[in-house]
Amino acid sequence: METIHYKQNISAQYCFSGNNASCKKEVQGGPGYIFLFIILSCISVCTVFLNLLVIISISHFKQLHTPTNLLILSLAVADFLVGLFVMPMKIMQLIDSCWYLGKLACSFTEIIIGILVLTSLCNMVFIAVDRCIAISVPMLYPSIVTPFKMSVSIILGWSFCVLYVLIFMYFNDHLMPAQMYTTCYGECVVFVKYPWVIANMVFFFLTPCAGILFLYSVIFIVARRQAKSIRAAAHQASQKVSNSSEAKAAKTLGIVIFFFLAFWIPFYISSLTVTNLTTLSIVWTVFTWLMFINSFVNPMIYAIFYPWFRASAKFILTCRILESSSSVVNLYREHS
Template identity: 45%
Template structure:
């Protein structure tokens, strides 16, 4: 193909975002020769995409708020594992509250009119949510490792106070690290006039490599190593379940407790797998490929944000306490409006009975 034919074929491959430059093309800033073109999009597609992304944002905020309220309000749910889930839900809440709306505007509006400082704020929010989520997943993996591999000493090693300290340290490290990273990027960043100029950071090859190693390769290696050991121990325990030596009464109680821990480990393993599936394309594309202003690059950019919507749905499917607490919270506004104390007592009893069971 000739140069013009190749360009036409490239633009026709993305029907939603028509990048072909007509003679009367409009630019974001007419007085700047380096200004990017305005994206041409039909009104129907424009409104549909805004509605779709807004719906994702609202549902993400709503579901993660349910998780946060459920765990923070009822003391029976404030176990070390659930506190880590609460911290992860806070990261997902920030994604739905800040990152998804800002990213939607940035993707659908090719002209970046929010300025350099908001560009830095958006990047900081994305980095913070990604790093804090991965930090919480490391803590969850370690929590499940101790619960499955060393169950007798789990309650001695993993306490609520230690868990809260680890969560605080993780968030502080993420805040400081991401602030330092943004400071390095923004110092060399010119005032942005296009979305890709704001979002894609060039000229820091070794910094990008270091960031990917610190915030993705090393944490993922730790998580996968812990879950590999968990899998090996869980398989060994599963064999013991069917052995004749596990037929005693005391052995049955131990097996039931171990089965409960393995179920929680399986659920959180799905959460970890979900994170890796949604974030891997983003990190790989940012490292291996150059910037492309096309539909595929926008899809890879927005894909990790959907991860924050999936996590509460996983809790709803696998955690009975989340179903019970959610049902009571939602009916709180619809029924017994003037019986708040009665509802509180009843919910405490139901959640307590669920854990005693």
């Protein structure tokens, strides 16, 4: 037994061999982890690629410069950064437990993750408000919701999320590298105090979700009432097309929000079962990845339900976007 124990000590690896306070290195190299690495890497690449298509489409084609599409653009930017920055970092942490970039990069990484996750939720709230206005008062919508007002709202939303995450990290002692507590050198762990778990649950899950569900209930009721009125009045046939389009957009974005909540609910429910959460826990890892995968699902929903996205993606992938007049092309006509 003594000989076996001695061999185990010899074979032990550490993150930094020249540092006595270094963490023990745990490299996951079994077949299961290799398969997981391949799957998650594919998800990361697809997340970047699909959201980049959304970003280029809405930015390039003038026909898509609408307030609703600006929200989709903002959501795609957050999802794109999740796939480009967050997913690769988390994949490497799954395969190799060591953190080689230092405390400053650790703190910065967790701040970026928090900002991107919260901006996704903020965009979902804005989307629900936008659709509610479009369905409730379609004639006044162009004057109430303009591209400029929507741009300002998006900027304010991102700014609020940045401010909240900085406050959150400060009060959890993770804003400054010197404040961060680690058990060994080569560790990047964020401990979340239970009061902040409750605060996040109330202010960044229950309240926004209740608002979103209420707004979509209003949308559903108004859409049904308008449909009945349209069927009853033949002279409103032209309005039927407009309302039908708005209802379809509301339905599509409602599906986006449904998947968003489905991926978020497990994380917040599980967070109430423990008094101290850490980013190294299995529960945190699994349900955090569910939230990340939501960034991969969103552009797939656009591809299925939005004709303009399929048409614009075809333009981009066939390099027709390089033509001088491509920005003013009618995507809906191209699709039909």
